[in-house]
Structures are given as structure tokens and as C-alpha cells.
Amino acid sequence: MESLNDDELLAALREALDARQAVPPEFIDAGKNAFAWHNIDAELASLTYDSTRDADLAPATRAEAASIRALTFTSAQLTIELEVARDSLVGQIVPAQPAVVTLLPRTGGEFRVDADEIGCFSIEPVPLGQFRLRCQSAGGIEVLTGWVTL
Amino acid sequence: MRDDPSVIALVARVGDGDQEAWDEIIDRYAPLVWSICLRYQLSRQDIDDVGQGVWLTLVENIGTLRQPAALPGWLATTTRNECLRVLRAARRYDPDGLPAEDLLPPDPDARPVDHELIVAERHAALRAAFADLGQACHDLLSALMSDPPPGYAQVSKALGIPVGSIGPTRARCLERLRRSPHLAGFLTEETPDLTGRETGR
Secondary structure (H helix, E strand, C coil), X not given: CCCCCHHHHHHHHHHHHHHHHCCCHHHHHHHHHHHHHCCCCCEEEEEEEEHHHHHHHCHHHHHHHHHCCEEEEECCCCEEEEEECCCCEEEEEECXXXXXXXXXXXXXXXXXXXXXXXXXXXXXXXXXXEEEEEEEECCCCEEEECCEEC | CXXXXXXXXXXXXXXXXXXXXXXXXXXXXXXXXHHHHHHCCCCHHHXXXXXXXXXXXXXXXXXXXXXXXXXXXXXXXXXXXXXXXXXXXXXXXXXXXXXXXHXXXXXXXXXXXCHHHHHHHHHHHHHHHHHHCCHHHHHHHHHHCCCXXXXXXXXXXXXXXXXXXHHHHHHHHHHHHHCCHHHHHHHCCCCCXXXXXXXXX
């Protein structure tokens, strides 16, 4: 930039300010609001299986795989298996244990369901848009899944 | 990639729970995320989706970034991955709707240095340097960058400063901008032309 003369430097500055100006304020606000997720205490469960992703890898099975969406989130302490049924999202916590499962849509709000003694739960209707699940087991384990869109 | 000490400091402050530092990171790099989304020709709704995905991934990983100085590159890579995620989701409904090259999974080892990243980093550095200038320089340069370009008489009237001082003040302010530590990393680097010709304007 040392080599730019004054006019060029002013033009470059103007372009830099224009680039910032071109970004809608809501887009920036949404980014700032994401800080609410900072320092979540729960252990994170990462996506270790996604039927859609497998379909990408094996095109021949895509048709079958696409008919049932199945996902697995794994953390050190427990695994959450999910399947998209006709009008609900059904899941099971492994190892089986009762828990409170909270649906956290990215757009805000939350919705709680109970998982029974064998760790089964059902969320109706199937969540639209991106969401994550928080699982708080009766034994005190708290796990948060990564974000996912069905 | 240069090591920008201000980025390292911002990342460290975010790690301590500093919302202001987080906001500054968003202000600085939202244009980078935005410009990559535009390259993928996403709808506005999909861009919002990508943006959310990028910031949420960042907020979860910022404490464990191995090289905080590489944050812009990390953001560029994450944005590209999120764009591909959104495009793949769209493909489930329209399997033939995408060109083949977009179906390739992103290479995580690819050096995330591309045009958008280089331009966005320079832009962010210029804005940071501009923000550090004093109020008088800020006002004068802002006035001079108006569209259409104003005459000195007009600027003199608007800012209440003598016409004769505008030229020297402009030169002094731009020199201060040029000497800003924010721009230091760009002085020795061989970067493409900065004057806007490369951005297709």
C-alpha cells in the first residue's frame, strides 16, 4: 500500500467502506447474536453418521438412503440416534436412560420432550430449518448436538 | 498470510467472554462471508443460513483455534463448506440443479487463500486503519469520498474549514492512514493491485 498514491489510497479506502456498507445490517446483527452460544457448558456431540452424507458417497444407494433420513450424534458419554419418521423426529439415547431432550431451533425458542426409560423420544412435527438438541439425562449428563437441518 | 496482532488479541478477548471483541470480529469479517456467498450465487435466505452456520461454528471453535491469526482463512473455508452444505440440501430436491464441480466435497487441506480472502483482508485492514484516524480526518475523508465527488468549496462549507487547508489536511490524513500499523502487513507482501480494477468494478 506504500506504493499507492493519495488518489489510489482514497479509492481503495472507499472500496473497503463500500464493501462493508453492502452487507445488510440484519446479517451482521445475526452474527453478533450468535455470541449467546459462547461457553456452553454441555459436552458437544458431533455428527458421526448422516444417511444423506452416505448417499453422497455412494450414489447407487441414494434412492433408498434418501427415503429414510437417519443421523447419529456421538459424544464421549452418550450417543443420540435420530430418524425422520412421517410426521415426527424419533430418537433414542444410547446407553438407554431417561432424559429431557430440548429442541433448540436456530431461529430461537425451545421445545422440550421427555425420553423414556429406554431413552426413546419423539418430536412432533419434524423440525423445519436448522436446529440442535440438548440432552440432559436423569443421571446428570448434559450433551449438546451440532447443528443440523433435516 | 500475515499475522495480524489485532486479530490475535480479538480472538483472545472473545475467549474471555468479551462480547465487544466478538462484535468487532463480526464487523470486520461479515463482508468476507457475504462476498463468498455471493460467489456461490445463493439466495438471500440461503446467505442468512450460511452466515448463521459460520458464526455458530466460530463461536463453538474460537476457543480452540490453533492459529488465531489464521482466522480470516478459517472463516473463508468454513463459509465455503456452509455454502456447499446449503447447495447439497437444495440438491435433495433438485438433483440435477447443480454443476458437477459443486458436488465435490471441499478439500480441508486446501490453502484457503483466494481472491475473496485477500480482498476482504485488505478491506478489513483499511477500515480498521480508517477507524483509528482522528475525527477531523474521518470527517474530511468521508466528505471527499461522497458520491458524486464534491468540490473543495462544498467540503469547506459542510465541514467549516478553509478551502486552502483541505488539500494539505487530505494529504496528511492519507499519510497517517498509509502509516497505520493495521496496513503494515501489506507493505512488504506481493499482493494484487488494490485500486479496484481487479474486483471487476
